[in-house]
Each structure stands twice: as structure tokens, then as C-alpha cells.
Amino acid sequence: MTSVDRSHTRPDGGVSSGRLIRHTGIDRLYHWCMAAAVVTLLATGFLPVVGVKFGWVEPHWIAGSVLAVLVLVHIVRASFFQDIWAMVVVPTDVRDAWRELRHAFGRGGPAPGKPGKYELLQKLYHAGAALVVLSAIVTGGMMMVKIDTPFWKRNPYWLSDSTWGVVYVVHGFAALATLTLLMIHVYFAIRPEKLWMTRSMIVGWITRDEYTEHHDSARWTADPADSGRRS
């Protein structure tokens, strides 16, 4: 893949850098804050399980609260200020994935189309991550009733023991699934052919060549990085 960063003439006569915005600053900030919160939660949740003993409860609930706020802000932002359909699986995604699979097995047929901003597997990953993270947040929030915080005193009798058991099980499975999903996420982030996406999550932009090679401009219009507009 070539990724020559060519300049282009803007409509106003100025010269564009040829870079297009994939992730705005606020979205990158959200992503890395969420990453820090999730890693803190997994470390404080699982290190004691494997024998590393420390006072994990306080950093765990604080990181969980930060994650809950971040996810809430993300839901509001994605629903009302961004194109939420960019992350929703649509029939075109399934059709293209099927065509891709046929080509991978040498079956031929129509060529698969390019995705919009996100491809099918990214959308499915996002849906899975949303499910497990929301499950962990809801059950974690319920479990906070059982600990003393600066805001309230603990109440261990809010639910019956059997109901608490279900809450713990859901929280545990969600945490374990998050660990697997994080491993897969980091693996894809460091794969050589995906580094352009990882770079865009750090610096925000992709080159026009990367946009042309990987995206359908009819399904996702990216703004120039020097346009001052938001993608």
C-alpha cells in the first residue's frame, strides 16, 4: 500500500495538506480516557485474582465511575452530535462481507464494495463491546451500594443474596469478556495493515490515499484536516 501524502488545492484557493479527519480531538480524548479506565478496571479487578494483593476496591470503583461518565457522554454525543448510522450494521455491510468471504475462498462473484467509516467487523466488535461494558457498568453501579464512598454509606441488604449472586456473575462474565475483547482490539491495532487506523486514533487524520483505498466516499465523507470543520 502506498500512502503518499499529496497536497490538494482547496476551493478557496489555498493548498490543503491532503489529510482527512478520521477522529476529532474530542473522540480521541474519549477513546484514550476510556482505554485508561478499562485497563485500570481490569488490572484492579484481576491482579488480586492472580495473587497480587493490594487495596484494589477504591481505584476500581473510581475508574468504574469515570468509565460510566465517559460512556454516558459518548452515548449522548454519538446519538445527537455524530452520525450514529456510521456504527450501525446495515444490509450493505452484510452483502459486502459475504462477497469478501467468497473472494477469500476463491469463489469469485461480484467484488465487495468498500465500507463507510467502519467495516462490518468493527461494527460487530463495537456492538459486543457496548454490550459487555454496559453490563459491567450497570452491575458495577449496583455493587457500589455495598461499599462506603464519600457520597453514601454502604447498604449490603439492598438486594437478596441470590440476586446479588446474579449481579456478581453478570459483572464477572462482562469483565472476562472485556479482557478477551481488549486482547483482540490491541492485536488489530498493532497489525501492520491496520497501523494507519491506529495512527488516526493518535493524531486524528488519514491520508487521501488511505481514504480512497479503504472507504467508499458515498458512504462516508471525510473533511479535510485543515478545513476547521468537524468530521
Place this chain on the structure above:
Amino acid sequence: MELFRVTRNPWGQETLVGVSWDLLWWFVGAGAVFIVVHALWTGISRFRRRRHASADRQGAST
């Protein structure tokens, strides 16, 4: 392998207290298996594509 951790309350009833921590290594293993299988699949696909491209070039030159 146990799926859940249980305890007995003072009345002898079994109470659920969470998932079994043995599952931690199963979930880590599942992630590792996915990564290895995907890396192998990608490597094999790339090899096959190169072989086909090379065969196409040879066919065109003869």
C-alpha cells in the same frame, strides 16, 4: 471446571457469589486462539494471493 463460585449461608443453602476465576484463563486463551488463528489465516491468504499473482504474471508472459 466450575463455572460459578458458590458459598453456603448459615442455613446451609448454596448461594451464588460470582463466576469461577478458573474461567480467567479460558477467556485469555480464547483471545490468544483468536489472535493465532487470525494471524495464520491472514498469512495463508497473503501467500495464496501472491502465488496466484505470480501464476497470472507467468501465464501472461508465455
